[in-house]
Amino acid sequence: MTGYYRHIAACNPPIDEKFLPWTIDRLVVGWLRPGFVRELARFPEVFEILPGEVCLAGVLRDAAARSAALDRVARELSQDGVIAPYMGEPYAVTPGERESALCVLDRAAAAHFGVRSFGQHLNGFVRRPDGIHMWLGRRSRDRLLFPGALDNMVAGGLPHSLGLEENLLKECAEEAGVSRDLARKALPVGVVSYNRVAPRGLRRDLLYCYDLQLPEDFAPRNMDGEVEEFLLLPLSEVAAIVHETDEFKLNCNLVVIDFLIRHGWLEPHSPEYLSLVLGLRRPLEAVDNSLISGD
Secondary structure (H helix, E strand, O other): OOOOHHHHHHHOOOOOOOOEEEEEOOEEEEEEOHHHHHHHOOOOOOEEEEOOEEEEOOOOOOHHHHHHHHHHHHHHHHHOOOOOOOOOOEEEEOOOOHHHOOEEEEHHHHHHHOOEEEEEEEEEEEEEOOEEEEEEEEEOOOOOOOOOOEEEOEEEEOOOOOOHHHHHHHHHHHHHOOOHHHHOOOEEEEEEEEEEEEOOEEEEEEEEEEEEEOOOOOOOOOOOOOEEEEEEEEHHHHHHHHHHOOOEOHHHHHHHHHHHHHOOOOOOOOOOHHHHHHHOOOOOOHHHHHHHHOO
């Protein structure tokens, strides 16, 4: 199968299994598999399990108390092998935007709790007389997820403890050796989002996207061991890889498609154009409404 839209469809498949809403102060902040709810039943001081709903205990009234309780739960579940190894990166637990967080939860537990996760992806590119060339990374073969797959030049999760600019500068330095002065020239260009059932749980991801035009003599250098190599390819070749193959990490396809649209590579008369433009951004409440209604 070829085409661009298939990647959007792969990131947003129909949700055909049951999830229970997880609420704080009557606001839905996550979605839980019934099997995972059974694991949470051993923490009655943290969760109140009701028919069709799991509530955070009412005695946890503020963000600090909630976060501390959830951190204890994440550490214990991680030690018992129920969730991935504890990462020490606090992710926002929010009914809406990142700034509306009611508390935080370790990144390792985010998908299991079905909370919205935020990340940052940066397109590094060079303008040459023959057109745009894009820098891509190839993920190290020892990565837990998508080993050896192509990736955006810089991409990473967004801990709630760091601001957008601070985290982007950190990721640029660690993943591609980009200086702070150069990284500050990155332009925020919007977001892409998707909702996908994964082995760990419901992924509700929102990625802040950036463009960074680089000097022709710049060559990225990975500093954290997560990238095997970098490739500088003509945009036509990058587009062909997305259109014809599955070489990219799943969500990176969406970031590249967004770049192709914004830079005029994909034009309004292109096949799938409207489906692509509309499909790259899912309303924040879309999956909540779908699961609540049972559609």
